[in-house]
Amino acid sequence: MAQPTDPARRAPLSRDRVLRAAVALADGTGIETLSMRRLAQELGVVPMALYKHVANKEELLDGMVDAVVGGIEPPDLDPDWRAAVRRRILSAREALRSHPWASQVIRSRSGPTPALLAYMDSVIGILRTGGLSVDLTHHAMHALGSRILGFTQEVFDAPPGAAPGAAPGAAPGTGSDPRAGEQAAALRQLAERYPYVTELAGAAAHDDSVVGQGCDDQFEFEFALDLLLDGFERLRQQGWTSSPAGGRAG
The missing domain is CATH 1.10.10.60 (Homeodomain-like)
Known part of the structure; x- marks a missing residue:
């Protein structure tokens, strides 16, 4: 049968x-x-x-x-360009976090796909209609980088081979492990050589964040995004240009 x-x-x-x-x-x-x-x-x-x-x-x-x-929410008509870009990027972040492999595949592409181009075009359109010049928009897109799609390469990624939740400067357990003393001594040497990295890394307890001890990945992403968007607005108001005559910093 x-x-x-x-x-x-x-x-x-x-x-x-x-x-x-x-x-x-x-x-x-x-x-x-x-x-x-x-x-x-x-x-x-x-x-x-x-x-x-x-x-x-x-x-x-x-x-x-x-x-x-294609699953990213479409842009809205918010008159505040910063709010519109923010929502667009955070929607992209939510879409990509639902598919953990997606950012890796996007980075592997030799060029943007049609949907990626349409998404980028919509973000650029929000910046331009929000009053940013072509010049400032160009540099804003560079500054946003992969953040425009909701992901970044974090400075405090755990080193290869580290245990989950480990981070630079984290003190190993002691117990009966004979290597514990050697690891502690090595960490003391690192602290002497790189005191500020060690201070920052040891500021709070590590959990599952990829950005360091006591860090909230979403908070850190939005914190950096808001700094960038506020900075772009300040430059827009100043009439900033990248030409030397326009006051570009050296």
């Missing part, structure tokens, strides 16, 4: 279905597990069937990026 077929597997294959399945697979098992063969298995088709909808894995990854970026 034939086994019943999963209705989802009987659904006609389409580019949208392929991309949604790829995103779900990466969400569930990590981007490293994604392959055309594995995706075909998830969809219940032969691998060659996928190539009617995506030419290769690179096109698949581009499509996955666009699927995630």
Whole structure:
């Protein structure tokens, strides 16, 4: 007797279905597990069937990026350009945090995908209609960098091989571990050589933050974003320009 077929597997294959399945697979098992063969298995088709909808894995990854970026809330018509940009970026951060692999894939692309270009265009549009010159907008986009998509490379990322929650200058446990004394001595030497790094790293207890002891990732992201947006507004009001005649700092 034939086994019943999963209705989802009987659904006609389409580019949208392929991309949604790829995103779900990466969400569930990590981007490293994604392959055309594995995706075909998830969809219940032969691998060659996928190539009617995506030419290769690179096109698949581009499509996955666009699927995630397409989930960012559309821009609003807030007359306060800073509030509008802030909401746009924080919406992007929420979308990407729902797909932990997405920032890694975005960084791996050789160029922006159509959805990324549309998103960037919308942010630039908010800056321009908010009164920022083309010159200031250009430098503002550089200053925002990857923050425009809601992620940053943090200065206090845990070093390779560190235990979860460890951070620069964190004191190791003692107990009966014979290496504890050596580690403590090494940390004392580091404190003597880099006193301010050690002071900052030891200011509070580490938890799961990627930005350092006692840090709240979302707070730190918004703190830096608000500093940038306020700075752009101050320069806009001053009529700042990057040309030497316009008073650019050396």
